[in-house]
Structures are given as structure tokens and as C-alpha cells.
Amino acid sequence: MTVSQEKIRTKLEELPRFKLSHLNTPLEPLDRLQQALKDEGVDVPNRMLVKRDDVTGLAFGGNKGRHFEFEIAHILEGGFDTVININHYHSNQARFIAAGCAKAGLKYHIVSHDNLDAPLTGNLLLCKLMGAEIHRTPNEYARQVAEKIFKEETEAGNKPYILPDDPFSDIMGMIGFLETGIELEQQLEDAGVEGPVRFWGLTGRSIAGLRLYAKNRGLDWRATACQYSPGKVEDFQNVTANRSKQVAEMFDLEVSLDTDDLQVLEDYRGPAYGEPDDRVIEAIQMVGKAEGLILDPNYTGKAMSGLIGELRAGRVAADETICFIHSGGLPQLFAHADKFVD
């Protein structure tokens, strides 16, 4: 038994939605990257493709354009007029909420809690341009600051919403990527792809949503998720399995994810969140030169260094088509410009 696309589509249509993205995003070949690896003597897989979720449009694009179409609608439905978010200096999520709030006419506060002396550039600069009020605060006070803003906004007669407190924000990313599954099924067929497909991306909701889609559709789509920050693999697997249960219930799907449904790679996460190692810098340069495709040092560069590393180590099956998920994150590249100076 498999779940029909129609059923998933109907459930998606029932959810409130606030348009933020240009969809469908393209699926493109990575032929020149494949050739560059072949020239090194690497055994390359059947085919290499990239899903261009970096070109969703709004505010420099990215996978989160898909996620926050549901989140912004959910916030509007709740009658909130002010959003309070807590996140990192490097956060792409913070940028997307800023864009969504600007478009929806919501007031937005971002409590940015690390790299306090780092310049106003990348995502944080874009947040500011899109009207966010930025509160740079040490991590240990972030919660307190958010609560203080909540109190002040309430006293001013507004209806604030602390984003990390709402469990919906944990599952809407997976929901957004059920739709990506529908898109990709057609695009892969149009591209004449046969045999197993391996999606390659990062630990998170997006790749999990794709795997959940595939499992329910009975497709031979495998998934590798590279870590981008420290954390136990089992924790990610357990959280993901739990979230997938909630989504499966909501969408009346037949199965949810088991902890081993995603291959998780720890080896490419670099020294810390927001810090790339030399392999990431090399991967970004290699893909830029081969394909004219830009990756970032915090997320997609780490995923690509994982793909190149695993190919070089001969650990990717030859009969698979690799589909790299380019999830965006580009503005933060500029915060790392010094790492590319010769």
C-alpha cells in the first residue's frame, strides 16, 4: 500500500498558507562536478543532480521559504501581530522570519545570542533591512530578553508570539518538504532517472520530510544527512522520528520514520556550528569553479564536503543517482570572506 500524491496534496491544501516562495524550484545536472571528480580518479555514481532550493526567491532564497509559508499563516491565524524569535548570529531561519513578517505586516524582534562582536552583515544585516528589531544578547540572557520583550509588547496592547515556544515550528519544515517530494517525483521522472536515488543534505526537517514522503510513496529514495553542528546522532534521529509521527498523524500517512531511515554523517560538521574546516572551503571553491554554483560555509558547504569526501572514499553506491539538496543559506558566505583569501 502506498499513499497517493493526491491525498498528500489535498492535506497540504487544507493547511493555511502564506506565499513566500517561487515554486517549483529547478532540478539541474552537476555534470561538470561529476567530471571533475572523475578526472581525479574518483568512482562517481550514476548521475549527480542538484535541487535548487536556493532559488526560492524572497530574501535571497532557501529551503526555509517552504517551511515558513505554513508558519507565517499559522501565526496570522492565531491573531498575533508581533513575532519574537531567539536564534544564532548565522541563522537563516531568522532571515526568513524577517522576510515573512515584513510581507505579512507583522512586527519582528530577533534576539541574536552569539558572535556578539561580529559585524552586522549577512543574515543579520538582511533582518535589519527587512525591519527587524535586533537585540544582541549573551546566550544565558536570551530567554530573559525575549520574555521582557513579550511583556513590553503585551503592555503596549500588542499580541506577541514567541516562536521557539510553539511546537508547530518543529514540524512545518517536514510538511513543506512533503510538497518538495511531489515536485521531485515528477522532475526525476522528466529527467529520465531510473534506479535508486540518494538525497544528500543536512540534518534537519527538510531531508526528513523528503524521506517521509518517499517511505509513504514506496519510492527507493535514500537519504544522507550531514551534521553541521555538534550533537548526538541518536538525539537527532529520535527527535526526527517523533516529529515524523506527528506529521504522519496530521496527514493520515501510513508510516512514520524509524531512527535508521536517514544515514547521518558526523564527520563533516567542522570544529563548531558556524565554523567550516578546510574541506568545506575546498568544496565551495570546487563547486563554484565547476558549476558556477555558490554554497555557504555553515550549511551547504558542509553537506557538499561530505558528498565529495564520501565519493573520494568510495562509500557511495555506483548505481545511485545523487540529488544534492541546495537549501540556500548564501548571505552568510560574506561573513566568512576572510577564509577564501589566498
Ligand SMILES: Cc1ncc(COP(=O)(O)O)c(C=O)c1O
Ligand atoms: C541553509 C540551511 N540548510 C539546511 C538546514 C537544516 O535544517 P532544516 O532542514 O530543518 O532547515 C538549515 C538550518 O538552519 C539551513 O539554514
